[in-house]
Amino acid sequence: MKLFALIFLIIPCHVLPFEFITGSSFLIGAAISYFYGSDVVKVGQKIADITFCYSGVGLYECCGKPWIKNDIDGLIADLKQHVFGQHIAQQIIPSAIAANFYKIKPTKPLVMSFHGWTGIGKNYVVSFIAKNFFKEGEKSKFYHLINSRNQFPLEKDAFIYQEQLKTWISSNVSFCPYSVFIFDEVDRMPPGVLDGIIPFLDHHEIFNGVDYRKATFIFISNTGASLIMERYFELWRKYGKTREQMTLNDFDNIIIKGAFNEKGGLQASDLIDHSLIDHFVPFLPLERSHVEQCIKAELEKYSVNYDKDIIQEIMKVVVFGPKPENLFSNAGCKRIGRRVSAFVQQKKLKGSSEV
Ligand SMILES: *[C@@H]1O[C@H](CO)[C@@H](O)[C@H](O)[C@H]1NC(C)=O
Numbered sequence: 001m002k003l004f005a006l007i008f009l010i011i012p013c014h015v016l017p018f019e020f021i022t023g024s025s026f027l028i029g030a031a032i033s034y035f036y037g038s039d040v041v042k043v044g045q046k047i048a049d050i051t052f053c054y055s056g057v058g059l060y061e062c063c064g065k066p067w068i069k070n071d072i073d074g075l076i077a078d079l080k081q082h083v084f085g086q087h088i089a090q091q092i093i094p095s096a097i098a099a100n101f102y103k104i105k106p107t108k109p110l111v112m113s114f115h116g117w118t119g120i121g122k123n124y125v126v127s128f129i130a131k132n133f134f135k136e137g138e139k140s141k142f143y144h145l146i147n148s149r150n151q152f153p154l155e156k157d158a159f160i161y162q163e164q165l166k167t168w169i170s171s172n173v174s175f176c177p178y179s180v181f182i183f184d185e186v187d188r189m190p191p192g193v194l195d196g197i198i199p200f201l202d203h204h205e206i207f208n209g210v211d212y213r214k215a216t217f218i219f220i221s222n223t224g225a226s227l228i229m230e231r232y233f234e235l236w237r238k239y240g241k242t243r244e245q246m247t248l249n250d251f252d253n254i255i256i257k258g259a260f261n262e263k264g265g266l267q268a269s270d271l272i273d274h275s276l277i278d279h280f281v282p283f284l285p286l287e288r289s290h291v292e293q294c295i296k297a298e299l300e301k302y303s304v305n306y307d308k309d310i311i312q313e314i315m316k317v318v319v320f321g322p323k324p325e326n327l328f329s330n331a332g333c334k335r336i337g338r339r340v341s342a343f344v345q346q347k348k349l350k351g352s353s354e355v
Contacts, residue, residue, distance in 0.1 A: 063142060063176035067135045070178075072098045075132040082128065082297070083121045084333070085290035088248050089114070089281050093125065096279055097133070100216065108203045109215040111276055113186075113266070115224040115255050116283030119334025122220050126182050129218075133180060142176045144168075148189035155190040162196035169197055170210050177214040187221040191267050201276040219277075223266065224258030228282050229328065243284065251282040285328035291318055294333035298340035304347070314343055 061067045072094050079090045093112070100110035114122045126145075127138060134140035152161045172179045183189070200212045231254045235241040241250075259266040259280070271277060286294075295314050299306045317339060320326040 061136055061141055063178060067140070068142070068178050069133070069135050070097070070101050071132040072101075075128055078128040078132065079125065083124055084293040084297075085243075085286050086121050086125070086283055087244055088246065088251070089121070089125055089283060092248055092279055092281055093129070097129065097216065100214070106213045108276070108278075109201055109212045109217060110278060111201050111217045111219075112279045112281055113219040113221070113255075113259065113277045114281050114283060115221060115259065116228055117222060117225045117285060117332055119329075119332030120283045120286050121332070122283050123184065126218060126220065130180070133178075133216075142172070142179045143182075144172060144179065145182045145184060148183055148185045148187075148193075152189050152193055158190040158192045161190065161193045165193060166196045166200075169200055170208065173200070173212055173215050174210045177211055178216075180216045181218070183217070183219045185221065186219045186266055187223045187262065194266070195270050198270055198274060198276065201271070202274065219266065221259070221266065223262040224255040224280075224282070225285075227254045227258040229285050229322075230254075232284060243287075246284070248279070248282070252280055255280040255282055286332045287327055287329070288315075288320070291315065291329045291333055291336065294336045295340060298337050299344070302340075302344045304344055310343075314339055 075094045075097070076090075079086075079094070083090065096110060096112060100106050114125070116122060130138040130140065130143050134143055137143075138145070152158075169179075169181065172181075183194075186194075199207055200210075200215075201217060205211065205213070228251060231251055232243075232246070235246055235250055236243075256272060260272050261267070266272060292311055292315065295311050296306075299310070314336075318336075319330045320328060321330050322328075
């Protein structure tokens with residue numbers, strides 16, 4: 001073990017590529033652990049981390065500071081500034097991430113499930129989690145965005161996918177305990193695929209030699225969206241609650257029911273049975289004022305002058321429903337970016353032809 005430590009200390013980081021170092025550390029670690037047990041590997045990895053990551057000389061992304069930054073204040077600020085109309089998500093997400101990160105001994109990995117219509121900020125929120133958790137943001141090699149529809153397209157192959165996913169996750173987490181996995185469009189995933197990873201999400205200190213407790217798993221889906229809207233109306237009409245008075249608890253059971261009954265990856269999934277999902281986060285449908293905020297934010301990117309009339313003109317193409325109140329934008333803020341850019345182009349063209 002001393003020899004092992006020594007090797008790590010004498011090889012300067014900038015001389016050898018990180019892949020070579022991890023590769024050789026793995027081989028040496030594997031050889032030593034064959035004789036002395038797997039703890040040596042962990043000690044070796046720690047030494048590598050300390051030498052190449054914490055010292056700050058490392059040019060390669062490692063599983064430690066400064067690469068894993070988990071900037072909670074940054075996340076709170078980003079969600080406040082860029083995400084409109086999602087006060088429940090804004091409250092629960094940073095505190096859940098902070099709790100799991102700073103707790104010395106969490107009992108299980110953090111597992112969250114985001115629900116609601118498209119275009120209302122679920123993926124947007126995830127991009128800010130990546131940005132503030134990793135120095136490299138979404139490009140981090142410890143960040144895994146898994147598109148369920150593209151990566152697991154065929155229902156008949158569910159079992160193969162299940163095995164594949166198990167291998168991916170266990171090897172990625174053994175490489176970096178702070179790995180973050182996002183499963184987009186879980187509702188498009190064949191049922192059963194996720195059941196293979198249940199043991200990883202459960203309360204285990206260590207499962208098959210891998211400690212999953214610092215990892216984060218987020219499931220994104222549209223399931224429960226209609227139920228969220230119905231519940232919104234109920235809270236509003238029956239209980240006289242304003243949007244801002246609505247809380248996580250108001251929606252909890254509703255989403256669990258929705259996720260359980262609607263088609264898709266979480267359908268009748270043991271994930272829900274086992275209560276492994278720590279937080280079901282409702283994303284509320286967006287109202288007129290939120291869409292206006294999206295438009296303003298987009299316009300500001302082009303640093304053009306705008307007034308109320310311009311916003312109203314862009315608002316004309318946004319469809320609201322359901323009848324009779326027409327309270328919510330059907331597609332949230334989706335396509336607003338494209339509409340604003342088209343509008344700005346048009347105005348510019350007009351301007352130049354007038355000259
Ligand atoms: C880590 O996860 C990614 C999916 O994001 C996968 O493509 C890759 O093969 C995994 N790595 C290992 C070593 O299994």
